[in-house]
Amino acid sequence: MKDYFAPRLDEDQLRAISSIGLAxxxxxxxxxLVRSWLCGQGRATGKGLHRATVELVRAPAQxxxxxxxxxxxxxxxxxVFKRGRNAHVNTIPHNASRSDYLKATALECLLxxxxxxxxxxxxSQLFAVMMEEGEYAT
Numbered sequence: 001m002k003d004y005f006a007p008r009l010d011e012d013q014l015r016a017i018s019s020i021g022l023a024x025x026x027x028x029x030x031x032x033l034v035r036s037w038l039c040g041q042g043r044a045t046g047k048g049l050h051r052a053t054v055e056l057v058r059a060p061a062q063x064x065x066x067x068x069x070x071x072x073x074x075x076x077x078x079x080v081f082k083r084g085r086n087a088h089v090n091t092i093p094h095n096a097s098r099s100d101y102l103k104a105t106a107l108e109c110l111l112x113x114x115x116x117x118x119x120x121x122x123x124s125q126l127f128a129v130m131m132e133e134g135e136y137a138t
Contacts, residue, residue, distance in 0.1 A: 008118035017116070019087040022080075023105045026112030031057050033127050059096035062104035065130035069107075072129060077110060084109025 014022075034056045038049055055061060066081075073081060085106035092101045114123050 006118060006120075007116050009116045014113060014116060017112075019083045019105075019109050020089075022110075022112035022116070023084055023087065023108040024112070025115060026084075026108030026110065027057075029111045029115045029123070030062065030108060033123070037127075037131055059093060059101045059104040062107050063096075063100035066103045066107040068132070069126045069129050072126065073110075077114075080113045081106045081110045 031053065034053055035049070038052050038056075070078075070081070083106075085102050087102075087105055087109065089101065089105060092098050096104070111123060114126075
């Protein structure tokens with residue numbers, strides 16, 4: 001891989017990455033999407049952007065948004081999601097239930113997987129569904 005902004009790994013390379021590794025990358029992908037979305041919504045003040053970002057990237061918010069896309073996932077995507085949900089996590093943040101944290105990890109795993117496959121359009125489609133139902137109020 002030479003283009004780290006637009007990686008394209010094959011299935012063997014993707015299988016070699018742990019679900020926690022995919023979630024680690026997917027966490028950054030999700031946060032970048034949220035930050036881009038917030039800026040696009042006109043939230044340009046630093047303090048407001050930070051607060052809105054923190055609220056949207058917390059595990060409970062991610063878990064709720066994951067539920068919105070579950071019916072849209074392909075069999076392959078659902079398998080990756082379940083792989084992330086079943087990941088062995090050592091610590092659960094105080095602001096999240098175990099269930100929400102595992103759903104958030106599953107979502108991040110899926111986003112990391114899709115990112116490394118080079119499926120930007122699919123990520124955008126799923127993210128648009130996640131952010132439906134009006135603008136986020138800060």
